[in-house]
Amino acid sequence: MSQRTMVVDLDRCIGCKSCEVACKQENGVVLGCTWNKVLTVGPTGTYPQVEMYFLSAMCQECKDAPCVKVCPTGASYKNADGVILIDKEKCIGCRYCMMACPYGVRTFNEETKVVEKCTLCTQLQAIGEQPACVKNCPTKARFVGDIDDPNSDVAKVIQKAGSDNVHGLPDVGNHPSARYILHSKTATWKE
Amino acid sequence: MKQLVLNRRQFLKATAVTGIAAAFSGSFKTGFTQGEAAQGATASETKIVKTNCRACVANCGVLAHVKNGRVVKLEGNPEYPMSKGALCAKGLAGIQALYHPNRNKYPMIRVGKRGENKWKRISWDEALDTIAKKLMETREKYGAEAVFASTGGGGNPQFWSVPRFCNAFDTPNWFEPGCAQCYLPRTLAFGMMYGGADTSIADSNCLEIYDDETPIKTLILWGTDPSYSCPAGGGAAVAELRAKGVKTVVIDPRLTPDAAKADVWLPIRPGTDVALMLAWTRYILDKKIYDQEFVMKWTNLPYLVDVNTHMMLRVGEHHDGTPDTFMVWDTKTNSAQPVSYPWNDRLAPALEGSFTVNGVECKTGFQLLKERAEAYTLEKAAEICWLDVNKIEEAIRVYTQNAPGGISLGVATDQNPNSMQAAMGVVILNSLMGNVEKPGTLMQRFPMSGVAPLFGYIVQPGIKLLSEGQLKKRLGTIEHKGLLQWWAAQPSAVLQAILTGKPYKPRVWLERSGNKFVTLGNSSSWIPAIEQLDFIVHMYMYPTSFSAYADILLPAQEWLETEMPVESCNMLFARQAVTHLWETMDEGLFWSKLAKRCADMGHENCKKAFDPEFMGKDLPYWDKWEDLLNKCTSAVNMKWEEYTQKIPFEFMPKKKWKNYYLYKQTDLKTGMPVGFGTPSKKLEIYLESIIELGRTGKPFTTYPLPPASKDYDPLPYFAEPHESPLEGSQLAKEFPLVMTNGRIPFFHHGTLRNVPWLREIYPVPEIWINPKDSVKYGVSHGEWVFVESQRGKIRAKANITEGIRPGVVYMERFWTPETLDTDTHGWQEMNVNILSKNDAPFNDVIGTYTLRGYLVKISKADGPPKGIWLKPEEFKKWLPEPSDPTPLVDKEV
Amino acid sequence: MSIQWPLVFFTLFVGLGCGTFVGSVILTEWYGKAKQIRTISSLIAIVALGIGGLSSTMHLGHPERMFGALGHPTSGIFMESTMIFLLGLTIIIYLLAVRRNASDATCKLIGTIGVVLAVALAFVNGDAYVMAAIPAWNTWILPLLYVASAAVMGCFSIGVLLAHTANYDTATIAETAATTSMIKRAALITIAIQAVVLVAYLVHIAIAPYPDVTRSVSRILVGNLALFFWGGLVLLGLVVPAVLMIKFYTKNAQGISPHTSITLGLASVLVAGIVFRILMFSLGSSIKQLF
Ligand SMILES: Nc1nc2c(c(=O)[nH]1)N[C@H]1C(S)=C(S)[C@@H](COP(=O)(O)OP(=O)(O)OC[C@H]3O[C@@H](n4cnc5c(=O)[nH]c(N)nc54)[C@H](O)[C@@H]3O)O[C@H]1N2
Ligand SMILES: Nc1nc2c(c(=O)[nH]1)N[C@H]1C(S)=C(S)[C@@H](COP(=O)(O)OP(=O)(O)OC[C@H]3O[C@@H](n4cnc5c(=O)[nH]c(N)nc54)[C@H](O)[C@@H]3O)O[C@H]1N2
Ligand code: SF4
Ligand code: SF4
Ligand code: SF4
Ligand code: SF4
Ligand code: SF4
């Protein structure tokens, strides 16, 4: 089985948020909607003993995606690569999927009245290109690939980072596949 | 539908008189170009044009996707050696800036009262004629010096266009809000002490950090945050170095991304950097961990200085190409001995000590430096700078124990009156450790192609056009002669001259940049001056707060409309005009057209500017932009057209270009080592030549100017910020917090506040407040607060964070285009420069005023300022309205 | 999560409809009492379900694409809509049977099928929110609360109908009194059950994984939701209706007529029903709300 997903190296990420704008440009994401947001975690601790890192938030490409399970119309679905997508023609805008997503990374487009989210830029990957945010990231902190394929970019960076430094968002049975690399030298991972 | 088919003339008529931000009400919505596109858009073809961004001082490589003449997508160009295919948020937002519905589209003339915002469209001809006439009249009545101009900082690629025009017009008065407050302290200190480039990453220097193979081991980011000031290039390079294990120290009051990732973070009290530098210096000298050989042979520290005159002892005439011969104290013979360049192996000079030479008390430069640093123990620095002693020591150790490396100095220290001294301090700290021109160090003099010779700018300032008599009238420069390096006047002196009429009254202001209220210190102080001016021209891409006070508005081109060669490392690129909209003009062309008008009206000096013979090696003023482009690319033996076909290309193979140890190489003319670009060819740590600068203007003038009131100091000294928070300060009782600024990655100075994608991310300015202070002053996270200094009061949104020290607050500049048409004209609500300080004390050498490190207080506010937009949806009104290219206007004018 | 008003009214009216129908069938068919309310209560149940159903479509961005749901019978929305439809259909059949004077056994059978469907619907209404993503909702107690809320609303709604239709002849006064006291008892029991479930729910919130201030007991008891909890749920949902019920038709009930008292009681539990749903949405933060 293949599971395409994103890995973000938070040791590298400098919180410049150009990935947010790259995503907006590539995907025509409307004002007020977000498919990708860079959050500042921290500063934690007490000045001047503080830590801070930037968490790039986007769909975690859950293996057992609750958003798909609750979708009444099949608008939300998993494609052959394991990417969760939304068929905008089928979406009735009930937003149950937004409730079901443990991370709140889906967004409701008030103009088209359907739910949207990161597509891993499937349209670009289909023509052999990297997703917009990956390609544009100044610090090359973002990677996309099949995490089940040991030869993929994502599998390799994770392998290199070592399991102690690879983190995922909390799993409530949905098995998020996206991964974050963060060494404790940069900051301690906050669950 | 009928509106859509209005022809061009009808459309223009229909919009004859309009408010400055008329597009708010949608009156520009159906531009004729859109109508035409709707009819003619059948063939669709996307081409990709290689160009370069200019939404900030970097020039990142861009691939512009153009479909049917319209820009539809921007991507980074992976070939660009600094940004390597990335663009930052500002660069990506280029489309929204280009097609902004509120672009300045045509020249406009004011028809209502000043500030009333009533405008009428005029032709370029009319605009140029009107301006030229006004300039000539003013010159006739009051002298050319009554006309002054100003420009924007690094953002404007045609920076030197403004001084060039002023020199041609024979007015000495132009200024820039950066300059003494930005970069000049560094270019001056590095220029005079080293003769090479400074170490500003944000200004695309520190070329060593872009090389994958650099052996650099440690990087000190002193008052700079590449993550935010140049994310796509420098920020990325620094991230790469960290990933490779390079150690970093960050000296910054604010917890920036770079600070958070640093090995040591020194959150220094704003404005106290020189004290810390002197402490580092003292430690390094004391512990003798400096590079002894290098300091001895390649700096001027062993040279003897007469303690009364502060001048170095020298013997013998210098002849062409060789420097003066200086004296050292030879410990073998216990006598002063001349040491001819480059070195004399028979001597054993003393580095330290006081000696009597022919009855005169002398000390070595080293001795003087040591004495200067003597008071600054680590403990003392910790006390002054609000730092931890152990952390300071740890930072110094990281720096001194991991060679090679270097200190990159940012803009922070340029923005207080201790500016020049801080830049000198960094040259010293780099030099003491021998971090100069070795592989892995930041001070380098790699060769340049010559296509953009002056800090990467293509227009030359033509300084010889300005007459000697006029230069002497330059406001503020006699006292602060460091300004001569950039040939600029001092903004505060210009302001005072307008207000007092002394020594004479400037009357006409030509301004070409964004929002001066947002970038000049104590901006409200300019209002009474503006009210007294006869005539104001504003040239920019869209209306800003400043436009409301102007008499004529001129439409400048966005970066996607302009052309110029761009150099990065050993490669050449081209900014190419991807489209052209409305009647915008490249300002590099505008100034030449204005000069032409003046020449035609009988201005002798302007005529000279068009005379190839007089201009010599410098290109005379151009009729066509291409003339200048061709001149630039002639440095690589090409016409512009051929050049644009070839880019990108290496003007020199990388190996050859990375020309380390230039100072050691043999100068073919003299047979001696090239040395450094200073009079002594040594690193002039003891900056004797600054004394001469203050007394005469040398080396920047060929004729003597009257001396400054006091000699400049050849060694760095620390000056406590004028508005001090320390005990005993009366002011601190009322204004207890130290304010500072620093970049955010979404805006460039005053620009882009009208771009939906960016305002969505950062809609209003934050003020960072430590939790302890938030309790003390009763404000909570996310709440609106008043921020107040002696000079004014604004609002900001509280960000309560442990990322800043108690007693310090941080905020960046802001204005709101959405309130342009209100009484505030968008600059009075949340503009941190209403609080900053533009009066004395100034930096003695350069005239720097205080943008960072002054005192403020905060209190809870009842809410956001009136009329500002907070929600993403509100910015919809500014979504781009793409339109088809229009023919260039230059041919018509 | 922001308060989804269409869903608040959807579940409120569906709950009211279910409660009313179940109450009516139990009273009239199972216990053979107050048969005069069969028609009106069925009609009210249908109308409530209708309003609820309509209200839910207000929540949809594209109600016109609703038929797409037919292909996905396991989804919450599909189950809810199907069950509303089935329940509505059953009630209509029941009504027809009543009109046509079908046999008691037939009416009882149809009614009972309706009861099963209605209880299930009330449960499913709450069950749709049980999801691992939202810790405060991720418990079986939540659908139980929906059922309890429907039951309480049902008791009061039947009480009101009865008060308006009861026959106070001397001949039937005893019978009416018996019916009334049954309702009284039922109401008090359901209120008690609701109280217990509510406490259980608080316990769930206290021990739910991924604790967060947005869904903490302290936010409910003393934080910015305290007014909703104490005022809405406890006072209007439990105390007021209980007191009103105790006094309902009590000999020494003074100053307040039975009509008024039962009507106030219904209003009170309806408001409490709304408040409960508001509270639920207010607590409905995801494990991590990243945007
Ligand atoms: N309080 C406070 N004040 C500050 C600072 C601070 O940190 N704090 N920073 C200071 C510094 S470092 C500087 S450099 C100054 C900058 O202050 P200014 O120089 O006044 O800034 P802008 O005018 O916004 O910058 C010039 C703008 O020109 C635009 N531009 C680009 N190309 C062209 C062109 O071809 N023609 C024209 N006409 N315009 C073009 C760009 O958008 C660019 O942003 O502000 C200073 N002011
Ligand atoms: N996004 C963006 N990029 C820009 C610009 C912009 O406006 N926006 N402007 C361009 C220009 S013209 C310039 S000059 C460069 C500047 O680029 P940088 O030199 O990197 O400058 P800043 O971010 O202004 O300041 C650097 C840091 O200094 C810290 N600081 C403040 N006060 C002090 C102090 O007293 N001492 C020390 N040691 N640190 C202090 C601030 O917190 C800030 O993080 O950026 C360029 N790039
Ligand atoms: S573009 Fe890259 S470095 Fe910038 S915020 Fe996004 S992930 Fe981080
Ligand atoms: S909003 Fe659209 S995608 Fe989400 S659950 Fe409803 S129908 Fe499916
Ligand atoms: S992260 Fe959310 S949207 Fe993405 S697959 Fe998981 S549940 Fe669905
Ligand atoms: S992969 Fe594509 S859709 Fe997803 S965040 Fe990146 S740019 Fe946006
Ligand atoms: S750093 Fe950003 S704004 Fe500056 S040139 Fe590069 S892409 Fe453009």
Ligand SMILES: [Mo]
């Ligand atoms: Mo600057």
